[in-house]
Amino acid sequence: MEMLNGRELAKNIKKTITEKIKIITKTTNQNPALATVLIGENPASQIYIQSKIKACHEVGIKSYHYNLSTNATERDIINLINDLNNNSNINGILLQLPLPQHSLTNNCINTINPNKDVDGLHPLSYGRFSLLKSWEDILKSNLLVPCTPLGIMKLLQYYNIEVNKKLVLVIGRSNLVGKPIAMLMLAKNATVIMAHSKTVNLKQLTAIADIIIIAIGIPNFLSNKYSLKKGVVIIDVGINRTQHGICGDVDLDYVKTKNVAISPVPGGVGTMTITMLLENTLKAFINQNKLKFPQL
């Protein structure tokens, strides 16, 4: 079993971002800046936000944190987002999900200026990269692509894993991971299967896939019930808190007996996600300031 190490790549990319920001700050006298928005006091969300802020500071991105109370109304959140949209010192806006009131999620995300949408969750962001013809077009466009899917693409590239013409099985159809990674894989000429909780006969599909990306949030779901193709590459995006600690959607004890390459939990894609947030914030800064700057 080969391990795809997200930490190593994340470290390399952070180094590059740090250097680019140094040059930018020197030449423009400005800093890329990210606004983080947290509604309520969910402890897990607080931890996530803290690591994002810490990562910003590591690479030289300024951060501004906004915390509204759990009972903030839709109007309160939208007013804050509009203020941040109009604030030219802010390049990226990150609204930490889940919101205490789930039903407000779409309206709040849709309020974020798509050019500051560093999480890539606005429908316009999704439409923009999904309708481009190729992965090269997506890279050239400097568009904001959701962080986890972007991290997966970079991880595969780093390990020279061919996507072109491969059969990719995506299990899970969330707006955060499943739907966008399917479109990115398609842009890179993969044949893509979108599977989910309503899929019948998943066993038939795992057996023929060259690459499996799983993001469903069920500990050890991909177990010996499912046969795997020899040499399959598995990207585990699940982050599940169990009494034995954090684990992914893949039963490592099972897959380690197979000839597979795997991005494990922890240490795989998760570490890439925050790094892609930094990259998106830098991208947003470059786009907003119309800087000519080498592709990220």
Added chain:
Amino acid sequence: MEMLNGRELAKNIKKTITEKIKIITKTTNQNPALATVLIGENPASQIYIQSKIKACHEVGIKSYHYNLSTNATERDIINLINDLNNNSNINGILLQLPLPQHSLTNNCINTINPNKDVDGLHPLSYGRFSLLKSWEDILKSNLLVPCTPLGIMKLLQYYNIEVNKKLVLVIGRSNLVGKPIAMLMLAKNATVIMAHSKTVNLKQLTAIADIIIIAIGIPNFLSNKYSLKKGVVIIDVGINRTQHGICGDVDLDYVKTKNVAISPVPGGVGTMTITMLLENTLKAFINQNKLKFPQL
């Protein structure tokens, strides 16, 4: 072999649209209106535009036609679209594709106000319906969905063909058909395979699919080289002009020997496409005037 007759359904829907527009005109003293924009003099495009204008008049939609010359610049086209965006008498804008200069397509489409994007080709339109959780949410939202994919969904519904939990193979990944129909099928709980010209081993996939939607523009592509599951439903979206007349992407002589249901060319989905354009124009009118009106 069962035939899925698009003409019959299109006729029924047109009747409903006509009645709704009659009521609307009576109560609001206004007419839904569509602007058709043609660049250049491509004869096939002229014929398409003519049938769209004719269909508008049949159901009571006003139409305004704009024809710019082949050598119109990007600025010329964008200025025209902006005028139509700002014209409150126009509810829908249809830019006939292909443009004489292909490279202008994205910028021109992106200029159309998404609320008037009756072809559903704007990235925001694509993102909006793709990120909703279910087909019911899409219907309730009154969003503008691309006409051919919407027509396919209605045709399947009309013939009571179950999509939920089925394995759907989409062959072709165009922005017009392949990508949007994949997202609509996913919203209706299908497991979706997105295949295309770079797909290896398509034979393996045709053999397991419950529903095949093909839109690649190669006459008689789906032939006896490909095995089919018993009872498969095939939606042929190809419109190919050959020396023997118009034909689809499916070899009818082959599939008619199988136990399949097929939407043929001509007479299948094609007739639904224009009808969905009428429905979208009515939807755009209703949305723009904030009318409360029964779901279409």
